[in-house]
Each structure stands twice: as C-alpha cells, then as structure tokens.
Amino acid sequence: LRTARKLASILSKRRFRQGSLDFDLPEAKIILNEQGEVLELGNRVRLESHRLVEEFMLVANRAVALHVFHNAQPLLYRVHDKPSMDKLEAFSDMMKRLGHHFPVSPTMKPVQFARFLEKVKDTPEADFINELMLRSMAKAVYQQNNIGHFGLAFTHYAHFTSPIRRYPDLLVHRLLRKMKNGHYPVAFARRVGSVIDNVGRHCSETERVAETAERQAIKVKQVVYMARHLGEQYSGVITGVTPYGFFVRLNSMGVEGMVRVSTIDDDFYHHEESNFRLIGRRSKKVFRLGDAVDVGVSKVDTSRHEIDLFVVARKAAGKKKADKKFGRKKRKKAKK
Numbered sequence: 001l002r003t004a005r006k007l008a009s010i011l012s013k014r015r016f017r018q019g020s021l022d023f024d025l026p027e028a029k030i031i032l033n034e035q036g037e038v039l040e041l042g043n044r045v046r047l048e049s050h051r052l053v054e055e056f057m058l059v060a061n062r063a064v065a066l067h068v069f070h071n072a073q074p075l076l077y078r079v080h081d082k083p084s085m086d087k088l089e090a091f092s093d094m095m096k097r098l099g100h101h102f103p104v105s106p107t108m109k110p111v112q113f114a115r116f117l118e119k120v121k122d123t124p125e126a127d128f129i130n131e132l133m134l135r136s137m138a139k140a141v142y143q144q145n146n147i148g149h150f151g152l153a154f155t156h157y158a159h160f161t162s163p164i165r166r167y168p169d170l171l172v173h174r175l176l177r178k179m180k181n182g183h184y185p186v187a188f189a190r191r192v193g194s195v196i197d198n199v200g201r202h203c204s205e206t207e208r209v210a211e212t213a214e215r216q217a218i219k220v221k222q223v224v225y226m227a228r229h230l231g232e233q234y235s236g237v238i239t240g241v242t243p244y245g246f247f248v249r250l251n252s253m254g255v256e257g258m259v260r261v262s263t264i265d266d267d268f269y270h271h272e273e274s275n276f277r278l279i280g281r282r283s284k285k286v287f288r289l290g291d292a293v294d295v296g297v298s299k300v301d302t303s304r305h306e307i308d309l310f311v312v313a314r315k316a317a318g319k320k321k322a323d324k325k326f327g328r329k330k331r332k333k334a335k336k
Contacts, residue, residue: 005048008055015058019111019153023134025127028254030221038225041253057161058152064172065156069146071182074193075175076168076200078159080149081138082108091136097274098125098289110153124290125276127249128239139208142168142200144193168203171196219305222255226307227300233312238291241278243271246287248295248309257307259287259295264311287311 016022024046031040061078068075083091088104095102102116113133120129137151142159149157163170175192178184184192240247245260261269267280269287276289287293299308 004056005052008052011055011059012051015055015153016114017111019109019114021110021114021117021133021151021153023117023130025130025134026249026254028218028222030218030225032221038221041222041225041255043252043254061158061160062154062156064160064176065146065154065158068158068175068179069156071179073175073179073182073184073189074144074196075146075158076142076144076171076196077146078140078149078157078168079143079145079147080140080151080157081147082150083137087136091132094132095129098129098276100129110150124237124288124292126290127237128289141204142207143204144196144200168199171199216305218254223300223302223305223307226255226257226297227302230297230300233294233296236293236295236309238287238289238293241271241276241287241289243273246278248293250295255307257295257297257309259293259309259311263298263308 027044027046029042029044030038031042033039065075065077085104085106088108092102092104100116100120117130117133120126123129140149140151146156148155158172159166159168160172161169163173175184178188178192183189234250234253236248236250238246239249239256243261245258245262247256247258249256261271261278267283267285269278269280271278278287279285294312295309296312297307298310300306301308
C-alpha cells in the first residue's frame with residue numbers, strides 16, 4: 001500500500017501537469033433506513049484511498065485503449081470533445097463579470113482550464129466557477145471514432161475497469177477476449193464495427209437518462225427529509241442570484257433551496273445581474289454569489305420538489321444548530 005500510494009501520487013501529479021481537470025464538486029450522500037426513509041443528508045467525502053484507486057483505474061483504462069489502438073483494431077472509446085467556442089465565450093464573459101480574466105481561443109488546451117481552476121480555488125465563488133466550467137464542457141460519450149478525452153487530457157481512453165456496473169466496460173472486456181495476437185478473428189472483425197457503433201449510441205443515451213433519474217431521485221429524498229425540519233436553521237453559501245431571490249446550498253448537506261426576495265422585509269432589494277448580487281436600496285446590504293449566509297427552512301413543496309428558505313437575522317444566528325458531518329442527526333426521529 002505504501003508503494004501504491006507513492007505511485008498514485010506520481011501518476012496524479014503527472015496527470016494534472018498535463019492538464020487533466022478535476023471538478024471536485026460536492027456530491028450528495030443520502031443515508032436510508034431499511035424502510036427507505038431518509039436518516040441523514042450529507043456530502044460524500046473523497047478520501048485519499050478513493051483517489052489512489054481512481055488513479056490506477058485511469059491508468060488501466062488508458063492502457064487498454066492504447067493497446068487496442070496500436071493494434072489498429074476497433075474499440076468502444078470513451079471520448080470527450082473540446083468545448084464549443086460559443087460556450088467558451090459565454091464562460092469567459094461570465095468570468096469577466098466575476099472579476100476574473102479568462103481569454104479563450106479555438107486552440108485552447110486542457111491545461112489552460114486546469115490552471116484557471118487552480119487560480120480561483122480559494123475564492124468565494126469557486127464552486128460556482130467549477131460548476132459553470134463543467135456545464136461549458138462537451139458531454140463525454142461512447143463511440144468507435146477516437147477523438148481523445150479533453151477533460152482528462154488523454155489521447156486514448158476507454159471504460160474497462162467496471163464491467164459489473166457499466167455495459168461499455170463489459171463490451172470492452174469481451175472485445176479483448178476476442179483478440180488473438182493483437183487481432184480479432186477475420187469474420188468477427190467484419191461485423192464488430194457496426195456493433196460497436198450501435199452500442200456506443202445506445203449507452204450514451206441511456207447514461208443521460210440514468211443521470212437525470214439519479215438527480216431527480218436525490219431531489220425527492222432531500223425534499224422529503226427537509227419537510228420534517230421546517231423552521232430549523234442552517235449555514236449555507238449563496239450559489240445563484242436572480243431578480244426574484246437567491247439559491248443557497250446548505251453546508252454539509254448537499255441540499256439547495258431558495259430565499260425569495262419577497263421574504264426579505266428589511267429593505268427593497270435590487271438585482272445587479274452583472275455583479276451577481278442583490279443590494280438593498282436603503283441599507284446597501286448585499287447578498288452576493290459565494291457569500292456565507294444563515295437561513296431557516298420556511299416551506300417545502302414535495303410535489304414540486306422546492307425548498308423555500310428565509311434569511312436568519314444576524315443577532316439570531318447563534319440559535320442555529322451545528323451541522324454534522326452528514327447533516328443534522330435525527331436518527332431516532334426518522335425511525336418512528
């Protein structure tokens with residue numbers, strides 16, 4: 001394990017030097033009881049052990065792709081195209097409004113994105129920038145035509161290491177077993193190309209469907225949980241600002257709700273779109289993207305999957321209950 005740890009560190013540093021992107025964004029974690037009721041909400045913790053395994057999986061996936069490519073045989077690659085100029089220009093404009101300089105061009109390399117993320121990682125809006133950059137990227141897909149993987153900064157990449165949970169990996173295993181001395185049997189080689197194309201299209205589409213279903217399932221569980229905690233207070237960070245209010249992600253819980261401007265009754269707030277903030281007309285009080293804020297849960301609409309929050313007055317913030325590692329602990333209450 002000590003040797004593996006050293007090697008993983010070397011591989012990781014080399015990968016990031018080459019421009020591999022790491023969008024280390026919060027990932028929701030939901031703990032259920034045997035009846036499927038939510039006990040706790042939180043964010044998954046990414047440990048060093050996870051990163052170690054990840055590095056060796058990346059190496060294995062890359063090695064398989066290179067092996068088949070060098071033998072000039074068809075394979076189902078995992079590819080990630082470079083972002084379009086339209087999305088790059090929109091991202092650059094957004095960064096300018098946030099006070100960051102990010103010039104773009106059609107010949108941009110992954111390392112330029114990686115350096116920018118490193119530059120802004122300690123800013124209040126770092127999570128927002130990571131999410132926005134991720135949305136600016138093309139969608140990774142499965143296909144036979146290898147165009148490389150922009151996000152990982154790899155020229156060749158395939159999914160190989162998880163055949164028990166991903167069909168593309170299972171197909172790659174089957175293709176490898178068919179190879180003898182670096183080549184497929186002649187009859188198999190004649191028909192395998194069309195099979196790979198069809199599987200690639202199908203798996204790319206079903207992956208998108210699965211991701212949408214997962215997001216919706218997580219939202220449903222989060223809303224049901226928060227409906228049991230009306231009036232309770234939490235710390236959070238402003239993740240989005242609109243003319244009608246701002247979104248807040250609750251710390252250590254992975255839950256996002258909205259503070260509607262109509263519920264902030266200490267002033268009339270004006271939306272400054274270019275500065276990502278709401279500002280009080282009289283008090284000049286500001287709610288800006290990335291600001292820390294204390295909020296309470298005012299309303300939960302389980303049918304629309306919406307969570308309404310209210311701003312906790314500064315003097316009352318001390319009444320807020322501390323967040324736990326996976327959110328506020330309510331194990332006994334949840335089991336009733």
